[in-house]
Amino acid sequence: MDIETNLVNEIFSSSFDFDKMCLEVFRFQYEHNSIYKKYVDALKIDIATVTAFSKIPFLPIRFFKTHHVTATIFEPEVLFESSGTTETINSRHYVKRKKIYEQSFLAAFEHFYGNPSEWCVLGLLPSYLERQHSSLVYMVEELVQRSGHEKSGFYLYDFEKLYQSLLALEQAGQKTLLIGVTFGLLDFVEKYRLPLQHTVVMETGGMKGRRKEMIRQEVHDILKDAFAIQEVHSEYGMTELLSQAYSKGNGLFQTPAWMRVVLRDEEDPLTLKATEAGSTRGLINVIDLANIYSCSFIATDDLGVLHDNGQFEVTGRMDHSDLRGCSLLVL
Numbered sequence: 001m002d003i004e005t006n007l008v009n010e011i012f013s014s015s016f017d018f019d020k021m022c023l024e025v026f027r028f029q030y031e032h033n034s035i036y037k038k039y040v041d042a043l044k045i046d047i048a049t050v051t052a053f054s055k056i057p058f059l060p061i062r063f064f065k066t067h068h069v070t071a072t073i074f075e076p077e078v079l080f081e082s083s084g085t086t087e088t089i090n091s092r093h094y095v096k097r098k099k100i101y102e103q104s105f106l107a108a109f110e111h112f113y114g115n116p117s118e119w120c121v122l123g124l125l126p127s128y129l130e131r132q133h134s135s136l137v138y139m140v141e142e143l144v145q146r147s148g149h150e151k152s153g154f155y156l157y158d159f160e161k162l163y164q165s166l167l168a169l170e171q172a173g174q175k176t177l178l179i180g181v182t183f184g185l186l187d188f189v190e191k192y193r194l195p196l197q198h199t200v201v202m203e204t205g206g207m208k209g210r211r212k213e214m215i216r217q218e219v220h221d222i223l224k225d226a227f228a229i230q231e232v233h234s235e236y237g238m239t240e241l242l243s244q245a246y247s248k249g250n251g252l253f254q255t256p257a258w259m260r261v262v263l264r265d266e267e268d269p270l271t272l273k274a275t276e277a278g279s280t281r282g283l284i285n286v287i288d289l290a291n292i293y294s295c296s297f298i299a300t301d302d303l304g305v306l307h308d309n310g311q312f313e314v315t316g317r318m319d320h321s322d323l324r325g326c327s328l329l330v331l
Contacts, residue, residue, distance in 0.1 A: 004028070004072070004292065004293075007021075007024060007025060007028065007292055008100060008103075008292060011258045011289045011290060011292070012103055012104075012107060012258065012290075016257075018053075018257070018258075018260065018289075019052060019053050021258075021289055022053035022056060022287060022289070022296075022297075023050070023051070023052075023053065023056075025289055025292060025296050026047075026050060026053075026056045026296075026297065027047070028071065028292070029071045029292070029295060029296060029297075030047055032071040032072045033069065033070065033071040033294070033295060035059075035063060035067045035068070035069050035070075035295075036059055036069070036071070036295050039057065039059055039063070040057050043057055043270070045057060053287065054262075054272050056297050057270070057297065058264070058285045058297045058298060058299035059295045059297060059298055059299065060269075060299050061091070061238075061240055061298050061299060061300050061301060062301075063295075064082075064091035064092060064093060064239070064240045065089040065090065065091050065092075066089070068092075068094060069093075069094075069240075069294050069295050070094050070096070070293060070294060071292065071293045071294060071295070072096070072293060074094075074096045074293070076094040076095050076096060077095060077096065077097060077098045078095045078098045078101075078133075078138070079092060079093070079094055079095070079133050080092070080093040080095060080133050080134070080135040080138070080239050081093075081131075081132070081133035081134075081239060082238070082239040082240075083127065083128070083131065083134075083206070090239075091238075091239045091240055092239075093135070093239050093240050093294060094294070095242070095293070095294075096293035097293065098138075100242060100290055100292070100293075101135070101138070101139075101242045101290070102142060103290075104242045104243045104256075104258070104290040105139045105142070105242075105243070105244060106142070106146070107256065108243060108244055108246070108256040108259075109143065111256055112246045112248075112254070112256075113177070113200075113246075116143045116146035116147050117146060117147060117148055118175055119143075119147050119149070119152075119175050119176065119177050120147060120149035120151050120152050120169055120174050120175070120176045120177070121140065121143045121144045121147045121149070121152045121153075121176075121177050121179070122151070122152065122153070122155060122162065122165065122166070122176060122177065122178045122179070123137075123140045123141075123144065123153065123154040123155065123179055123180070124154075124155055124156075124162065124178065124179070124180030124181065124184040124185060124188065125137060125140065125154065125179070125180060125181050125184065125204070126156050126157055126181065126184050127181055127183075127184075127206070128181065135237070135239055136204060136235075136237065139237075139244075140154070140179060141154075143177075149174070151165045151168070151169060159187070159188050159191055159192060162188065162192075163188075163191075163192040163194065166178070166194060166196070166199065167194065169198065169199065170194070170195075170196060170197060170198055170199065173198055174198060175198055175199075176198055176199040176200070177199070177200050177202060178199055178200070178201050178202065179202040179203075179204065179235070180201075180202070180203060180204065181203070181204055181205070181206045182203050182204070182205055182206050182214075182219055183206065185201070185203055185223060186219065186222065186223075189222065189223060189226035189227070193226045193227075194227065194228075195227065195228035195229075196227045196228065196229055199227075199229075200233055201223055201227055201229060201232050201233065202232070202233040202234060202235055202246075203219065203220075203223070203232060203233075203234055203235075204234070204235050204237075205234070205235075216234075216251050216314075217251075219232075220232040220251075230249070231248060231249030231250070232249070233246065233247060233248050233249065234246070234247040234251065234253070235247075236253050236314065238300070240291075240294070240298055241259075241286060241288045241290075241291060241298070242288060242290040242291045242294075243255070243256060243258065243259040243288045243290045243291070244259075245259065245261070245312075251313050251314070252307075252311045252312075252313060253311060253312050253313065253314070254310070254311055255310070258288070258289040258290055259286070259287065259288050259289070259290070260286075260287045260310075261284055261285070261286055261287075261304065261306060261312045262285045262287065262306070263280055263281070263282030263283060263284060263285065263304060263306050264282055264283045264284075264285050264299060265282060265283075266282060266283055269283070269299065272285070273306075275306060275308055276308070278307070278308060279305050279306065279307045279308065280305070280306045281303070281304070281305050281306075281315070282303070282304065282306070283299070283300070283301070283302070283303055283304070283318065284300045284302040284303070284304040284312070284314070285297070285298065285299050285300065286298050286300060301317055301318040302314050302316070302317060302318075303315045303316040303317060303318065
């Protein structure tokens, strides 16, 4: 069994030493990811001094727009590409083994929500379905298949059919997940309003230029009122990652065991912020150990708050960065 397979197996094991695994993955990617190695070397970092994950350099996410960020040489089984406009350059994520992505998102979903077979999964992701190479569509499509429910599927712009499905599922008491891009959910509730007791509403962010940008709380208040629900759930993921964090309300996200968010200083991008009692503010760095054949240590352009219990919030974007399709502008 090769070192890569050993690393993947350990990452998804029931228990592992996160700090130790970070160092093993860092050394593997430094050796096999030429872009990451050049970046680390340009910082004049002696890897022998990297003895804790807090010392690991995080690759700026914009490298995915301009370079093939891959560890080892391979022909990708699947390509994921970010959404964008004609004026922006899209990020590209070359995935060596799609099974690792499936393993990651299925294990995370089961951790937070249980077996997909217990759910009816309704996808309202029109903008994502209108383009190719969406990692979100890939994930939801797999959840739909594993759900096995006759009404599970993508509803695109067929709001009447979605409304009738929700009515029937509520009447049957069927546990249902309605996962949608923000503008799609808002468009739907402008035409249809119905109380939901057995349905989780999950927004994935993104207006895609269809509506004015809104703060997360404003979006959630509209949806909570239209569906008569207490909380709106959220998914935090991106093209450049193979893992997702989930919020079950109030914009407070939690990560699976192999994923972690840390914060870096706004003025010094190479310095991580120490977690203080209560909460800490800064720019979000993501450790995604499932991303073994790319880069597991990514410096995003998202601003956030990290709480001392490990939960985090996304509070906005750096001024100079492109507007990310999968995140809301939040105050």
